[in-house]
Structures are given as structure tokens and as C-alpha cells.
Amino acid sequence: MLAAPLAPARTTVTRTAYWVRLLPFLAALACLTRIPSFTRPLWNPDEGFLAVQARLLAQGGQLYETVVDRKPPLLPWLYQAAFALCGSGSLTPLRVLAVLAQLLTAALLASLARRRWGDRAGRTAGVLYLLVSVGLNPEDAQAATFEVFMLPWTAAALWCADRGRWGAAGAAVAAAFLTKQTGGAVLLPVAWLLHQRGGTRAGLPRLAAGCAVPVLGAALATDPAGFLFWTVTGSAAYASVTGSELHVLGRALTNAVILAVASAGLLPPVVRALRTARTTAAELWMWLAASALAVALGCHFFGHYYLQLTPPLALLATAALHVLPQERHLAAVLTSAGACALFLGWGLLAPRPELAHAERLATALAHRTAPADRVLVWGIHPETYWLAGRTPATRYLTAGLLTNYSGGRDGPRVGEEYAVAGAWPVFRREMAAHAPALVVDDSRGKPYTPGRLPTLRRLLAAGYEEVGRVDGAVLYARVPPGQRARLSPGPYAAPPPRPPAPSPGGAAPGRR
Numbered sequence: 001m002l003a004a005p006l007a008p009a010r011t012t013v014t015r016t017a018y019w020v021r022l023l024p025f026l027a028a029l030a031c032l033t034r035i036p037s038f039t040r041p042l043w044n045p046d047e048g049f050l051a052v053q054a055r056l057l058a059q060g061g062q063l064y065e066t067v068v069d070r071k072p073p074l075l076p077w078l079y080q081a082a083f084a085l086c087g088s089g090s091l092t093p094l095r096v097l098a099v100l101a102q103l104l105t106a107a108l109l110a111s112l113a114r115r116r117w118g119d120r121a122g123r124t125a126g127v128l129y130l131l132v133s134v135g136l137n138p139e140d141a142q143a144a145t146f147e148v149f150m151l152p153w154t155a156a157a158l159w160c161a162d163r164g165r166w167g168a169a170g171a172a173v174a175a176a177f178l179t180k181q182t183g184g185a186v187l188l189p190v191a192w193l194l195h196q197r198g199g200t201r202a203g204l205p206r207l208a209a210g211c212a213v214p215v216l217g218a219a220l221a222t223d224p225a226g227f228l229f230w231t232v233t234g235s236a237a238y239a240s241v242t243g244s245e246l247h248v249l250g251r252a253l254t255n256a257v258i259l260a261v262a263s264a265g266l267l268p269p270v271v272r273a274l275r276t277a278r279t280t281a282a283e284l285w286m287w288l289a290a291s292a293l294a295v296a297l298g299c300h301f302f303g304h305y306y307l308q309l310t311p312p313l314a315l316l317a318t319a320a321l322h323v324l325p326q327e328r329h330l331a332a333v334l335t336s337a338g339a340c341a342l343f344l345g346w347g348l349l350a351p352r353p354e355l356a357h358a359e360r361l362a363t364a365l366a367h368r369t370a371p372a373d374r375v376l377v378w379g380i381h382p383e384t385y386w387l388a389g390r391t392p393a394t395r396y397l398t399a400g401l402l403t404n405y406s407g408g409r410d411g412p413r414v415g416e417e418y419a420v421a422g423a424w425p426v427f428r429r430e431m432a433a434h435a436p437a438l439v440v441d442d443s444r445g446k447p448y449t450p451g452r453l454p455t456l457r458r459l460l461a462a463g464y465e466e467v468g469r470v471d472g473a474v475l476y477a478r479v480p481p482g483q484r485a486r487l488s489p490g491p492y493a494a495p496p497p498r499p500p501a502p503s504p505g506g507a508a509p510g511r512r
Helices: 003-033 035-039 045-058 074-086 092-117 119-132 146-162 166-179 181-196 200-221 224-233 245-262 267-276 278-296 303-321 326-349 353-368 383-388 423-433 454-463 481-486
Strands: 374-378 438-441 464-470 473-478
Touching: 003 035, 003 092, 003 119, 003 326, 035 092, 035 326, 045 074, 045 383, 074 092, 074 146, 074 166, 092 119, 092 146, 092 303, 119 303, 119 326, 146 166, 146 181, 146 278, 146 303, 166 181, 166 200, 181 200, 181 278, 181 303, 200 224, 245 303, 245 326, 267 303, 267 326, 278 303, 303 326, 353 374, 353 383, 353 438, 353 464, 353 473, 374 383, 423 454, 438 454, 454 464
Parallel strands: 374 438
Antiparallel strands: 438 473, 464 473
């Protein structure tokens, strides 16, 4: 009579003991793999973009209206909350949150693997994920940006679906989408699990509601039309590869090779699983395929996009390793650890010349302007605003939104005509309403140089003069209206009018 109630208690104790041992180890490993992230104030322009957005939101800006980007709102809100609690002068709080996000992803993957293949598989999945999660260029893997905070939601979606919690699974899919649009790809394996479990009639409405309610809530909390435009419909030119095919292909192959090196311990068991047991974990293969499609969507292939592949890769490798001899399991972990060590060394030792440039430029900008001044940094490094502590003169924080260069295109589809729809009229109104005290041309010979852009060329020619240069970037100060008649011609000044043709008698008109 007393034996039956004791079984759940023993199970609970065993489960608790397992996690009490595993979670501290995963936490230590997550901290170790993220050490390089704390050694730089910034890792890439995405962090700078988010930091500037968060400051503008704190000053009363409105997302998708006076603060714009082609991304959903969750991460800008997270940055804003972190700045409100800890100050906006450092990204250290976001680095800590990134460690926690990696730990949560690893724990969810460990739980999934343990439920399917046992205790050892759970440990393997968590460890392999953390080891491979830093296996890209450090500016992609160590930055506290979209993919790092998206992946816990994708893992949570699979975790909930594996347990038949369809409403929660839908909410996790929505949260992944609201962190970055490509996070919604996890809906495919979730829907497959729903179909396989035969609970479509009862589960589908809960899954659909779980997906829809958070997305609709985010749209209503911002601006529904702006939310739809900036997250879905307004990026047609951004997704085109016309004129940059070789450039894009080279980036895709380079980052694929880098991730393959980091995954040297995972790929052999994954290939073995593909040959022998691919039907036993169809949802994991769907997760990998959907993630690969998400990486390719838009044809940009930046390194951080590839982080979306790492959770399904870790689980597929674990699925194959749990039936292999112990020595194969150990070899996979050690190989992954060795690759991880190489990438950590890269992160700790590699120079960051663009960061050094942005810091020097920010110093010059802060020296030449007052804290209340608005400035325009014409380039693709919005972190300059944040480092200098200055407010942008426009809602468009990079030249990319106004020229389509933000995708790293090197072909002909860069210019005013390829900007986000309606951007240049808004830009002109903003320049008229609060002209920047200083304009920084940080194009440095790129295709979006002001000389190729009529609107910006006229702006500089009409009211600005060159006052300095920093590492190839040109600084232009606004000239007071009373002095503009004496404005010396600069590189973007309009050419002087041609003199009238001489009279037939040889004397110029007016000189009789």
C-alpha cells in the first residue's frame, strides 16, 4: 500500500540530482565560451544599432516611427530595459544576458535529448551545443545580438511541442519570430510533431493562438502598419543579389567552412545518422532544414545567421552518438572542445580595426559638438553615435537603409533609388527640421559615398565645410547662414556656372 507513492518521489529526487549536477557545469561552460565577449566594448554594428535604438526609445522615440530597423521589437526592448536598469554606457549587462541565453538553450537541448535517449545524451547535447556555439568569426559569435537571444525560444518551442504543450509551443515560436523573423522557421518541426502526435484537432487552435497573440500584441504595442512594413514587406530590394552574386556566394561558402571547422566533432555522427537513421528523428532533420532555409533567406549569409544551425546540429549529433561506442562519444566531445579552444583564442587575440576606427571617430565627434547637438554619421557603423554620446539627426542610423548597402552589396544596386520606400523624403524633412551640427562622411570610398547621392551632395554643398579628417572619414561642420556666401567649395559643392559666351565683337557682355 505504501510502495506506490514512493516511486514518483524517487523519480523526482533522481531528476533533481541530475540537474543539480549538470546545470552548474553547463553554466561554467557557458561563461567560459563567452569570455571573449567581455573583452570588447562592441563586437559588430548590430550591437551599435541596438544600443542607439535603446537610447532613442528611452528619450521617447517610437519604434517603427522615429526609431526604425528591419527587425522585430523584442531585442530593442531588451536593450532598453537593460539600459534603464544599469545605464547605457556599457553593454556588459547584455553580455551577461547573452550568457544566460546560451545556458538556457543548452539546458533545453539537454532536456530534449535526455527525454529521448537518456542521461548521457542530455549531458552530451548541452555540452556539444555550447562548444559549437562560438564556432564562427568572433564578431558574429560573441556579439549580444539577434540570434543569441532567438535560439532559446526556438529550443523552447521544440521542448514544449515534445511534451504536447501546443499553446506554449506557439508562444515560443512567436517569441523567436519577434526576436528575429527567421526564428519563425521553427514552426515547421513544431507543426510536424503536432501532426505526428495526432492531436491536430485540439492542438492546432492552441498552437495558432499561441503564435498569433504575441505577434498581434507586439504590432499593437508599436504601430501595426509600421510593424508590418519594417518586419515583413519593406525589404524587397534588400533581398536582391543582382550584381553581387559572386560576393554573396563567397561569403556563404566562407562562413559555411568556418562553421564546418567548428563542427568537426559533430558532422561525422550527423552524416552517419543521415545514412542510417534519418527517419527516427524526422522533426530534427526538419528543424535543421528549416534553419538552413532561414540562413539562406534574403541571400546575405552573414556569419551570425549560421548560429541558427547549431541547436539542431547538436541534437542530431547526440542522436547518433548515443548508439555508438563510448570512445566515439569521447572523440566527438574532445574534437569539439579543441575547435572551441581555437575560436576562443581567435576571439581573445584578433585585432578589431573597425572598432578602433569607430572609437577615434567618436572621440573627434564628441570634441567638435555639444551633448545636445544632433549629428549625422554617414556610414554603416551606428556605434559611433553610441560611443560619442550624440543623438542622430535622422531615424535612419546607417547609410544602408537609404542606399541598400546594408546587405554588404558591392554591385550596382546601391543608390537613392534602392532605398527603403519613402525614406529619402523623410530624410529631407528631418534634415530641414533639425540640421546636424556635424556631418561625418564615413563612406571611405564605398559605393554609398555622398558624391553619388544627389540629396546628400546638395546638403553638404549648401551649408557645410570640411573641418577635419579621421582615418579617411571626413568631418563637415555646419556654417551659420550669414557666412554661407563665403563658403569655400568642397568636394561636393555644385560646379560654378559657366560664363556666358562672348559677343561677336569679342568682348564679354557687360564689359563695353
